[in-house]
Amino acid sequence: MSDSTEAATTASSAKPRPPGPRLSARDLLNVAVFAVIFLVANWAIAMLGIISPVVWLMVTPLQIVVGAIPFMLFLTRVRRLGAVSLFGVVIALFYLLAGNSPLSSAVIAALGVVADLICQAGKYRSKWASIWAYTAFGMGFFTPFIPLFIDREAYFATSTWESMGADYVEAADKLLTTPLLSGLAVAIAIFGFAGGLIGSATLRKHFARAGLA
Amino acid sequence: MPAQRVDPPAGRADRGGGALRRHARLDPRAKILLVVIVSLAVMSPDGLIFTPAALALGVGLALVESAWRRAAALAGLGGVMWIGGWLAPLWLPGPLVLVTALACQFSIRFVASVGVAAHLVATTSPTGMSAALRAVHAPRAIAVTLAVMLRFFPVVAGEAAAVVDAMRLGGLARAGGLGRHPIRALERFAVPMVAASLRASEDLSASAILRGLGSRRRPTAMTPPRFGPADLAAGLVLAALAVLSLELRPLT
Numbered sequence: 001m002s003d004s005t006e007a008a009t010t011a012s013s014a015k016p017r018p019p020g021p022r023l024s025a026r027d028l029l030n031v032a033v034f035a036v037i038f039l040v041a042n043w044a045i046a047m048l049g050i051i052s053p054v055v056w057l058m059v060t061p062l063q064i065v066v067g068a069i070p071f072m073l074f075l076t077r078v079r080r081l082g083a084v085s086l087f088g089v090v091i092a093l094f095y096l097l098a099g100n101s102p103l104s105s106a107v108i109a110a111l112g113v114v115a116d117l118i119c120q121a122g123k124y125r126s127k128w129a130s131i132w133a134y135t136a137f138g139m140g141f142f143t144p145f146i147p148l149f150i151d152r153e154a155y156f157a158t159s160t161w162e163s164m165g166a167d168y169v170e171a172a173d174k175l176l177t178t179p180l181l182s183g184l185a186v187a188i189a190i191f192g193f194a195g196g197l198i199g200s201a202t203l204r205k206h207f208a209r210a211g212l213a
Numbered sequence: 214m215p216a217q218r219v220d221p222p223a224g225r226a227d228r229g230g231g232a233l234r235r236h237a238r239l240d241p242r243a244k245i246l247l248v249v250i251v252s253l254a255v256m257s258p259d260g261l262i263f264t265p266a267a268l269a270l271g272v273g274l275a276l277v278e279s280a281w282r283r284a285a286a287l288a289g290l291g292g293v294m295w296i297g298g299w300l301a302p303l304w305l306p307g308p309l310v311l312v313t314a315l316a317c318q319f320s321i322r323f324v325a326s327v328g329v330a331a332h333l334v335a336t337t338s339p340t341g342m343s344a345a346l347r348a349v350h351a352p353r354a355i356a357v358t359l360a361v362m363l364r365f366f367p368v369v370a371g372e373a374a375a376v377v378d379a380m381r382l383g384g385l386a387r388a389g390g391l392g393r394h395p396i397r398a399l400e401r402f403a404v405p406m407v408a409a410s411l412r413a414s415e416d417l418s419a420s421a422i423l424r425g426l427g428s429r430r431r432p433t434a435m436t437p438p439r440f441g442p443a444d445l446a447a448g449l450v451l452a453a454l455a456v457l458s459l460e461l462r463p464l465t
Contacts, residue, residue, distance in 0.1 A: 023354055025422050032361035033414040037407055040369045044377065044402070062395060069403045073411075082354075090358050097248050097330050098323060101256055198396065206404050212411055 027083050034074035035090045041066050064138050064191040068199030071137065073207055075130045081120050088112010088137065103150075104143035111137050131196030138192025142185050148176060241345035243444040244333040247451065252326040254455070261318070262462050264325045265291075266454035271328025273450075278336055287328040294321040339364040344434035357426060364421075365414065372409040376402055 023031075045063045078084060092100075092108040100108075115133035122129025147155045156169050239247070251270065254263040268291045275284035298317030301310050337345075339360040346356035385401055425432060 025357070025426055025428070026418070028354060028357045029361055029414075029418045029421060029426075032358045033365055033411070033418070035358070036362050036365040036369045037410050040366070040373050040410075041403060041406065044373045044406075045399075058395065062399060065396070066399050066403050069399075070407055073407060086354055086358060089355065090362065093355075093359070094362075097252055097333075098327055100252075102253070202400065202404065207408070210408060212408060 023080055023082050023086065027078075027080060028086075030074065030077050031083055031086050031090065034070050034077075035087055035094075037070040038067055038074075038087075038091065039094055041070060060141055060188075061191045064141055064188065065195040065198055067138070068134050068192075068195030069202050071134050072130055072196065072199035072203055073212070075119060075124070075133065076203065078119065078124050081116060084116035084119055084133065084137075085109075085113045088115065088140075091140075100143075101147070103146060104140075107143045107146060108140040111140050127200055131193065131200060134196040134199065135189055135192040138195060139185070139188060141192075142188045145181055145184065148181060149178070238336070238443060239447055240438050240440050240444050241333075241337050241341050242349060242438055243440065243447060244337060245345065247447060248326070248330045248333050250451065251329045255322045255325050260322055263455065263458045264322055266458045267325035268321075268328060270451070270454060271325060271332070274329065274332040278332065280335060283328075283331060283335075287324065290324050291321060294318075294324060334363060334366060337363060340434065341436065341438070343432075344436070345438045347431065347434075348438050361421065361426070364417065365410075368413050368417070369406075369410045372413065373406050376406045376409070379405075 042063050045066050046059055074087065075084070088111060089109045091112070092105040095108060096102065096105040115137040118129050118133040118136060119126075152173075156173055251263075251267045254260060255267050257263075268287060271287050272284050275281075275287060294317040298314050298321060301317075302314045342363050343356055343360035346359060351359075380401060385398065
């Protein structure tokens, strides 16, 4: 009895143990829960595109911004290196299963690692590190355009483009120039940064008050 | 002691029952492989050749598991996208129709691959998925996370649908409102959806940890994954559909 009391006293007076290197079951559950929320939120926003063509044009920026809310909330629960990388890997795997190209999926997983390293630089407690981490991870929305940089001819030689006719392909080839695509990448980065700011403000406004952040 | 094969209790993996469905049940590893092959095929540069076959496969799998609504939705969506992507530009030439046609031609591939992936999600229990991933020696972190994700998908999708329904009832899900106040509209959707999902996840997480999820010890499975005649039949159907797609290439 006295031994157990002493042990309990020692345990309660000891400093909180720093998190170990391996991800715990709670970490894995957090990754799974927030990855599902991230995917469902993105899918729900994509479905809004059915309402009208005007909304369809707005879908990608909206997806970037809405994805920031679960991502920023997820970062408030991360303590170990590897959780954000795992988040990127499972998101990439689901996109791969949903028909994304292997290259795009690999880049999304790599962006997860980059985001993880940024968060670690901020010791997983820095608001700005979290915002920059989401800016990096949000670049995953640019991955469908990467083949245009790598092998432009092969991209336009696909049956989808061929079926649109030579004139259409020529017009698209002239339109989707490297400066335009670079501008698109910058726009996605800006939306990612704005999403990080909005996500951070949403945490403060709603989730911190409710005790969820 | 080797784990004995025991028939699973009536539950998610066995819902609906029926002799045909019991015999047509695929091994989770075969289902994962099927989804990966179909996704890679339809998203390849010449993926449109395989898209009708992938759509037919998705509809066929939905029919085998008696998911009538999914079968009808897949067939309907495929039909609408075929009309929008190929017939509409012939009837109504114009820039907007052409952009819509391009979007339909791109989206029909996603519909096809998501149709086959939906079979995996709907018919695989988290424990079955976990056992299958262990059997292929997937890293513990990925195996546990994917199994839990499979469990959470219906919960979070249900919460998202409830929030969208509530927004519709309140007149907040209109295109005009979204265009005028996108941030406010997003906030109204995302905040309740995330909060409700997190509340549901707390209970499920506690339950999962109590059941030993994420434990360092290798758990035994009540129904160890095993390949059977259904997997062979699925492989043959897949091969036949691939050959048929290549033969009918001039038509597609």
